[in-house]
Amino acid sequence: GDDLLPAPQSVSIFSTNMKHFLTWSPVIVQGATVRYSVEFQGEYEREHANGSWIPISECSFTAATVCNITEDISASVAYKMRVRAELGSRRSPWQTMKGYFNRITTSLTPPLLSVIADGYHLLVELTDMGPAFQFRVLYWKKGKESMVQQKVTNEVSSVVHLDTMESGAEYCVKAQTHVEAINRSSSFSPTQCVRAQGDSSVWL
Amino acid sequence: LGACRVSLSMTEIRAGFTAIKANIQSRDPIRTLSILSHPQSLHKVKSPDRCCITHHLFTFYVDKVFKHCRTEDSFVNRKISSIANSFLSARRKLGQCHEQNNCACGEKSTEKIKQILENYEGLNVTSAAMKSLGELDILLDWMEKSR
Numbered sequence: 001g002d003d004l005l006p007a008p009q010s011v012s013i014f015s016t017n018m019k020h021f022l023t024w025s026p027v028i029v030q031g032a033t034v035r036y037s038v039e040f041q042g043e044y045e046r047e048h049a050n051g052s053w054i055p056i057s058e059c060s061f062t063a064a065t066v067c068n069i070t071e072d073i074s075a076s077v078a079y080k081m082r083v084r085a086e087l088g089s090r091r092s093p094w095q096t097m098k099g100y101f102n103r104i105t106t107s108l109t110p111p112l113l114s115v116i117a118d119g120y121h122l123l124v125e126l127t128d129m130g131p132a133f134q135f136r137v138l139y140w141k142k143g144k145e146s147m148v149q150q151k152v153t154n155e156v157s158s159v160v161h162l163d164t165m166e167s168g169a170e171y172c173v174k175a176q177t178h179v180e181a182i183n184r185s186s187s188f189s190p191t192q193c194v195r196a197q198g199d200s201s202v203w204l
Numbered sequence: 205l206g207a208c209r210v211s212l213s214m215t216e217i218r219a220g221f222t223a224i225k226a227n228i229q230s231r232d233p234i235r236t237l238s239i240l241s242h243p244q245s246l247h248k249v250k251s252p253d254r255c256c257i258t259h260h261l262f263t264f265y266v267d268k269v270f271k272h273c274r275t276e277d278s279f280v281n282r283k284i285s286s287i288a289n290s291f292l293s294a295r296r297k298l299g300q301c302h303e304q305n306n307c308a309c310g311e312k313s314t315e316k317i318k319q320i321l322e323n324y325e326g327l328n329v330t331s332a333a334m335k336s337l338g339e340l341d342i343l344l345d346w347m348e349k350s351r
Contacts, residue, residue, distance in 0.1 A: 028261045040285075042285055042288070042289035042292075043289060043292055043293075044266070044270065044285065044288040044291075044292045045242045045288075047292070048266060048267065048270070048288070048292075049270070049271050049288075052274075053276075054282055054285050055278055056282070057278045057279070069288055071282070071286075072282055072285070072286065074216050074220065074286040074289070074290065075213070075216070075289035075292070075293050076213075077289045077293050079289075120248055132216070151273060153212040158347055178211075181213045182214065182226065
Protein backbone atom coordinates (compact mmCIF):
# COMPACT_ATOMS: atom_id res chain seq x y z
CA GLY A 1 0.00 0.00 0.00
CA ASP A 2 0.93 3.70 0.03
CA ASP A 3 3.55 4.30 2.66
CA LEU A 4 2.95 7.38 4.75
CA LEU A 5 4.86 10.55 3.98
CA PRO A 6 6.85 11.91 6.92
CA ALA A 7 5.15 14.84 8.64
CA PRO A 8 6.67 18.32 8.25
CA GLN A 9 8.87 19.32 11.18
CA SER A 10 9.73 22.59 12.95
CA VAL A 11 6.23 23.98 12.63
CA SER A 12 6.40 27.47 14.11
CA ILE A 13 4.92 30.95 13.91
CA PHE A 14 6.73 34.21 13.24
CA SER A 15 4.70 37.27 14.17
CA THR A 16 5.77 40.87 13.78
CA ASN A 17 3.56 43.96 13.84
CA MET A 18 0.37 41.91 13.78
CA LYS A 19 1.42 39.97 10.67
CA HIS A 20 1.56 36.27 11.45
CA PHE A 21 3.30 33.57 9.38
CA LEU A 22 3.39 29.84 9.85
CA THR A 23 6.56 28.07 8.66
CA TRP A 24 7.76 24.47 8.59
CA SER A 25 10.64 22.40 7.29
CA PRO A 26 10.22 20.86 3.83
CA VAL A 27 9.60 17.14 3.37
CA ILE A 28 12.09 15.88 0.80
CA VAL A 29 11.07 13.22 -1.74
CA GLN A 30 13.62 12.83 -4.53
CA GLY A 31 12.33 13.95 -7.91
CA ALA A 32 8.93 14.97 -6.59
CA THR A 33 7.25 18.19 -5.48
CA VAL A 34 5.74 17.70 -2.10
CA ARG A 35 2.79 19.93 -1.29
CA TYR A 36 1.30 20.95 2.04
CA SER A 37 -2.02 21.89 3.61
CA VAL A 38 -2.58 24.05 6.67
CA GLU A 39 -5.45 24.15 9.16
CA PHE A 40 -6.10 26.27 12.24
CA GLN A 41 -8.12 25.92 15.44
CA GLY A 42 -9.09 28.77 17.71
CA GLU A 43 -10.09 28.55 21.34
CA TYR A 44 -13.71 28.64 20.20
CA GLU A 45 -13.23 25.51 18.07
CA ARG A 46 -11.52 23.71 20.95
CA GLU A 47 -14.07 24.61 23.60
CA HIS A 48 -17.34 24.90 21.67
CA ALA A 49 -17.01 23.10 18.34
CA ASN A 50 -15.68 19.66 19.23
CA GLY A 51 -12.07 20.56 18.56
CA SER A 52 -12.74 21.10 14.88
CA TRP A 53 -10.04 22.36 12.50
CA ILE A 54 -10.55 24.88 9.72
CA PRO A 55 -8.57 24.70 6.46
CA ILE A 56 -6.86 27.78 5.06
CA SER A 57 -7.62 27.58 1.38
CA GLU A 58 -4.73 29.82 0.32
CA CYS A 59 -2.39 27.28 1.92
CA SER A 60 -4.05 24.09 0.68
CA PHE A 61 -1.86 21.99 -1.67
CA THR A 62 0.81 24.66 -1.58
CA ALA A 63 4.41 23.90 -2.48
CA ALA A 64 5.58 26.73 -0.22
CA THR A 65 6.77 26.09 3.33
CA VAL A 66 5.26 29.31 4.68
CA CYS A 67 1.65 30.42 5.08
CA ASN A 68 0.31 33.90 5.87
CA ILE A 69 -2.21 33.25 8.62
CA THR A 70 -2.83 36.89 9.53
CA GLU A 71 -6.42 36.95 8.26
CA ASP A 72 -7.40 33.95 10.36
CA ILE A 73 -5.64 34.91 13.58
CA SER A 74 -8.15 37.71 14.13
CA ALA A 75 -8.99 37.42 17.81
CA SER A 76 -6.92 37.65 20.97
CA VAL A 77 -7.33 33.99 21.92
CA ALA A 78 -5.03 30.95 21.86
CA TYR A 79 -4.72 29.35 18.42
CA LYS A 80 -3.24 26.07 17.27
CA MET A 81 -1.99 25.37 13.74
CA ARG A 82 -1.23 22.10 11.95
CA VAL A 83 0.38 21.14 8.63
CA ARG A 84 0.60 17.94 6.64
CA ALA A 85 2.50 16.91 3.52
CA GLU A 86 0.78 15.61 0.41
CA LEU A 87 2.15 13.88 -2.68
CA GLY A 88 -0.44 12.62 -5.11
CA SER A 89 -2.74 10.48 -2.99
CA ARG A 90 -0.17 10.05 -0.26
CA ARG A 91 -0.66 12.04 2.95
CA SER A 92 1.55 12.55 5.99
CA PRO A 93 0.13 12.63 9.50
CA TRP A 94 -0.81 16.12 10.67
CA GLN A 95 1.98 17.92 12.48
CA THR A 96 0.56 20.27 15.10
CA MET A 97 2.67 23.18 16.36
CA LYS A 98 3.90 22.92 19.92
CA GLY A 99 2.05 25.15 22.36
CA TYR A 100 -0.36 27.88 21.37
CA PHE A 101 -0.17 31.22 19.63
CA ASN A 102 -1.99 34.34 20.79
CA ARG A 103 -1.54 37.52 18.76
CA ILE A 104 -0.98 39.53 21.90
CA THR A 105 2.59 38.19 21.75
CA THR A 106 3.33 39.69 18.34
CA SER A 107 6.57 41.68 18.37
CA LEU A 108 6.03 45.40 17.77
CA THR A 109 8.84 47.35 16.14
CA PRO A 110 9.23 51.12 16.36
CA PRO A 111 7.65 52.98 13.41
CA LEU A 112 9.69 54.23 10.48
CA LEU A 113 9.30 57.98 10.22
CA SER A 114 10.93 60.91 8.47
CA VAL A 115 10.87 64.34 10.02
CA ILE A 116 10.66 67.33 7.69
CA ALA A 117 11.31 70.99 8.33
CA ASP A 118 9.26 72.78 5.70
CA GLY A 119 10.18 76.41 6.29
CA TYR A 120 8.80 77.06 9.79
CA HIS A 121 6.59 73.98 9.76
CA LEU A 122 7.52 70.76 11.57
CA LEU A 123 6.12 67.78 9.67
CA VAL A 124 6.43 64.01 10.03
CA GLU A 125 5.85 61.26 7.51
CA LEU A 126 4.81 57.86 8.93
CA THR A 127 4.92 54.47 7.21
CA ASP A 128 1.58 52.68 6.87
CA MET A 129 1.53 49.57 9.08
CA GLY A 130 -2.08 48.55 8.65
CA PRO A 131 -5.47 49.46 10.10
CA ALA A 132 -4.71 48.07 13.55
CA PHE A 133 -1.99 50.68 14.18
CA GLN A 134 -2.09 54.06 15.88
CA PHE A 135 0.95 56.35 16.14
CA ARG A 136 1.96 58.38 19.19
CA VAL A 137 4.34 61.14 18.11
CA LEU A 138 6.31 63.13 20.70
CA TYR A 139 8.04 66.40 19.71
CA TRP A 140 9.87 69.14 21.56
CA LYS A 141 12.13 72.10 21.04
CA LYS A 142 15.74 71.05 21.60
CA GLY A 143 16.81 72.19 25.04
CA LYS A 144 13.23 72.27 26.24
CA GLU A 145 12.98 68.52 26.89
CA SER A 146 10.57 69.15 29.76
CA MET A 147 8.02 70.64 27.35
CA VAL A 148 7.33 67.59 25.23
CA GLN A 149 4.15 67.70 23.15
CA GLN A 150 2.24 64.71 21.81
CA LYS A 151 0.08 63.91 18.81
CA VAL A 152 -1.79 60.61 18.41
CA THR A 153 -2.85 59.74 14.87
CA ASN A 154 -4.00 56.89 12.66
CA GLU A 155 -3.39 59.05 9.66
CA VAL A 156 -0.55 57.71 7.51
CA SER A 157 -1.65 58.47 3.99
CA SER A 158 -0.39 62.02 4.25
CA VAL A 159 2.22 64.07 6.05
CA VAL A 160 1.28 64.97 9.62
CA HIS A 161 1.69 68.59 10.67
CA LEU A 162 3.13 68.82 14.18
CA ASP A 163 3.93 72.42 14.90
CA THR A 164 5.06 75.81 13.69
CA MET A 165 8.69 76.29 14.69
CA GLU A 166 10.51 79.30 15.96
CA SER A 167 12.96 80.75 13.49
CA GLY A 168 16.31 78.90 13.44
CA ALA A 169 15.35 76.67 16.36
CA GLU A 170 15.98 72.91 16.40
CA TYR A 171 13.12 70.53 17.05
CA CYS A 172 13.23 66.81 17.85
CA VAL A 173 10.71 64.06 17.19
CA LYS A 174 10.25 60.41 18.12
CA ALA A 175 7.28 58.03 17.79
CA GLN A 176 5.88 54.68 18.87
CA THR A 177 3.01 52.54 17.57
CA HIS A 178 0.00 51.44 19.59
CA VAL A 179 -2.28 48.49 18.76
CA GLU A 180 -5.65 48.91 20.44
CA ALA A 181 -6.76 45.33 19.71
CA ILE A 182 -4.01 43.92 21.93
CA ASN A 183 -3.51 47.05 24.05
CA ARG A 184 0.25 47.18 23.54
CA SER A 185 2.76 49.72 22.24
CA SER A 186 6.11 49.44 20.50
CA SER A 187 9.28 51.03 21.84
CA PHE A 188 10.11 54.52 20.57
CA SER A 189 11.87 55.16 17.30
CA PRO A 190 15.28 56.87 17.40
CA THR A 191 14.92 60.63 17.89
CA GLN A 192 15.26 62.77 14.78
CA CYS A 193 15.98 66.52 14.96
CA VAL A 194 15.58 69.22 12.31
CA ARG A 195 16.18 72.98 12.26
CA ALA A 196 13.66 75.60 11.22
CA GLN A 197 14.70 78.06 8.54
CA GLY A 198 16.61 81.02 9.96
CA ASP A 199 14.99 84.37 9.43
CA SER A 200 17.43 87.03 8.02
CA SER A 201 14.63 89.51 7.30
CA VAL A 202 13.23 91.69 10.08
CA TRP A 203 9.52 92.55 10.43
CA LEU A 204 9.07 96.30 11.10
CA LEU B 205 -21.05 49.53 28.73
CA GLY B 206 -22.31 51.40 31.79
CA ALA B 207 -19.97 50.83 34.78
CA CYS B 208 -18.20 48.09 32.87
CA ARG B 209 -15.30 49.47 30.90
CA VAL B 210 -14.19 46.89 28.35
CA SER B 211 -12.35 47.36 25.03
CA LEU B 212 -13.82 45.19 22.30
CA SER B 213 -12.35 44.90 18.79
CA MET B 214 -15.63 45.93 17.16
CA THR B 215 -13.86 46.91 13.94
CA GLU B 216 -12.57 43.39 13.40
CA ILE B 217 -15.90 41.76 14.27
CA ARG B 218 -17.74 44.15 11.97
CA ALA B 219 -15.25 43.52 9.13
CA GLY B 220 -15.58 39.77 9.53
CA PHE B 221 -19.37 39.93 9.48
CA THR B 222 -19.56 42.35 6.57
CA ALA B 223 -17.47 39.94 4.51
CA ILE B 224 -20.09 37.16 4.85
CA LYS B 225 -23.31 39.06 5.60
CA ALA B 226 -24.89 38.63 2.15
CA ASN B 227 -24.00 34.94 2.06
CA ILE B 228 -25.40 34.25 5.52
CA GLN B 229 -28.57 36.33 5.11
CA SER B 230 -29.30 34.60 1.80
CA ARG B 231 -29.47 31.31 3.70
CA ASP B 232 -32.28 32.59 5.97
CA PRO B 233 -35.56 31.30 4.49
CA ILE B 234 -37.88 32.83 7.12
CA ARG B 235 -37.99 36.54 6.34
CA THR B 236 -40.95 37.44 8.52
CA LEU B 237 -39.40 36.55 11.86
CA SER B 238 -36.62 38.06 13.94
CA ILE B 239 -34.67 36.54 16.78
CA LEU B 240 -33.24 39.74 18.26
CA SER B 241 -35.93 42.27 17.37
CA HIS B 242 -39.16 40.43 18.17
CA PRO B 243 -41.41 41.63 19.71
CA GLN B 244 -39.36 44.68 20.69
CA SER B 245 -36.27 46.24 19.19
CA LEU B 246 -33.00 45.80 21.04
CA HIS B 247 -32.76 49.59 21.02
CA LYS B 248 -35.52 49.74 23.62
CA VAL B 249 -33.14 48.29 26.23
CA LYS B 250 -32.28 50.77 28.99
CA SER B 251 -28.63 51.86 29.05
CA PRO B 252 -27.78 50.70 32.61
CA ASP B 253 -28.43 47.14 31.47
CA ARG B 254 -26.18 47.32 28.42
CA CYS B 255 -23.40 45.27 29.97
CA CYS B 256 -25.79 42.54 31.10
CA ILE B 257 -27.52 42.27 27.73
CA THR B 258 -24.20 42.28 25.88
CA HIS B 259 -22.78 39.60 28.14
CA HIS B 260 -25.87 37.41 27.75
CA LEU B 261 -26.02 37.88 23.99
CA PHE B 262 -22.32 37.04 23.59
CA THR B 263 -22.98 33.88 25.63
CA PHE B 264 -26.01 33.12 23.43
CA TYR B 265 -23.94 33.39 20.26
CA VAL B 266 -20.95 31.45 21.65
CA ASP B 267 -22.93 28.66 23.29
CA LYS B 268 -25.84 28.28 20.88
CA VAL B 269 -25.39 29.99 17.52
CA PHE B 270 -21.93 29.70 15.96
CA LYS B 271 -21.60 25.94 16.27
CA HIS B 272 -24.66 25.41 14.07
CA CYS B 273 -23.46 27.73 11.31
CA ARG B 274 -20.88 25.52 9.59
CA THR B 275 -21.22 25.84 5.82
CA GLU B 276 -19.75 24.23 2.72
CA ASP B 277 -17.90 27.47 2.04
CA SER B 278 -14.37 27.57 3.50
CA PHE B 279 -14.18 31.37 3.37
CA VAL B 280 -17.45 31.73 5.28
CA ASN B 281 -16.33 29.16 7.86
CA ARG B 282 -13.10 31.06 8.42
CA LYS B 283 -14.92 34.34 8.97
CA ILE B 284 -17.40 32.68 11.35
CA SER B 285 -14.43 31.29 13.27
CA SER B 286 -12.92 34.77 13.41
CA ILE B 287 -16.15 36.24 14.80
CA ALA B 288 -16.68 33.36 17.21
CA ASN B 289 -13.18 33.64 18.66
CA SER B 290 -13.57 37.42 18.97
CA PHE B 291 -16.86 36.89 20.82
CA LEU B 292 -15.17 34.35 23.10
CA SER B 293 -12.41 36.84 23.91
CA ALA B 294 -14.92 39.65 24.49
CA ARG B 295 -17.18 37.48 26.64
CA ARG B 296 -14.22 36.68 28.89
CA LYS B 297 -13.66 40.41 29.45
CA LEU B 298 -17.36 40.96 30.13
CA GLY B 299 -17.27 38.04 32.53
CA GLN B 300 -14.75 39.94 34.61
CA CYS B 301 -17.29 42.77 34.91
CA HIS B 302 -19.88 40.25 35.99
CA GLU B 303 -17.61 39.11 38.78
CA GLN B 304 -17.08 42.70 39.89
CA ASN B 305 -20.87 43.21 39.96
CA ASN B 306 -20.71 45.86 37.27
CA CYS B 307 -23.02 43.95 34.98
CA ALA B 308 -26.36 43.68 36.73
CA CYS B 309 -29.53 42.79 34.85
CA GLY B 310 -32.77 44.68 35.30
CA GLU B 311 -36.17 43.04 35.03
CA LYS B 312 -36.81 44.33 31.50
CA SER B 313 -33.47 43.04 30.25
CA THR B 314 -33.99 39.64 31.77
CA GLU B 315 -37.32 39.55 29.96
CA LYS B 316 -35.67 40.60 26.69
CA ILE B 317 -33.05 37.84 26.94
CA LYS B 318 -35.76 35.30 27.75
CA GLN B 319 -37.71 36.45 24.67
CA ILE B 320 -34.67 36.08 22.42
CA LEU B 321 -34.10 32.52 23.65
CA GLU B 322 -37.79 31.71 23.06
CA ASN B 323 -37.59 33.11 19.52
CA TYR B 324 -34.51 30.95 18.97
CA GLU B 325 -36.01 27.75 20.39
CA GLY B 326 -39.12 28.29 18.26
CA LEU B 327 -37.25 27.40 15.06
CA ASN B 328 -35.26 24.37 14.01
CA VAL B 329 -31.72 24.81 15.20
CA THR B 330 -29.96 25.40 11.89
CA SER B 331 -32.50 27.98 10.70
CA ALA B 332 -32.42 29.67 14.10
CA ALA B 333 -28.61 29.76 14.14
CA MET B 334 -28.31 31.09 10.58
CA LYS B 335 -30.98 33.71 11.27
CA SER B 336 -29.27 34.81 14.47
CA LEU B 337 -25.92 35.07 12.70
CA GLY B 338 -27.57 37.07 9.92
CA GLU B 339 -28.90 39.49 12.54
CA LEU B 340 -25.44 40.14 14.00
CA ASP B 341 -25.42 43.66 12.54
CA ILE B 342 -28.47 44.48 14.68
CA LEU B 343 -26.40 43.62 17.76
CA LEU B 344 -23.30 45.42 16.48
CA ASP B 345 -25.32 48.55 15.60
CA TRP B 346 -26.93 48.54 19.06
CA MET B 347 -23.55 48.10 20.76
CA GLU B 348 -21.92 50.89 18.76
CA LYS B 349 -24.88 53.19 19.13
CA SER B 350 -24.91 52.79 22.89
CA ARG B 351 -21.15 53.38 23.39
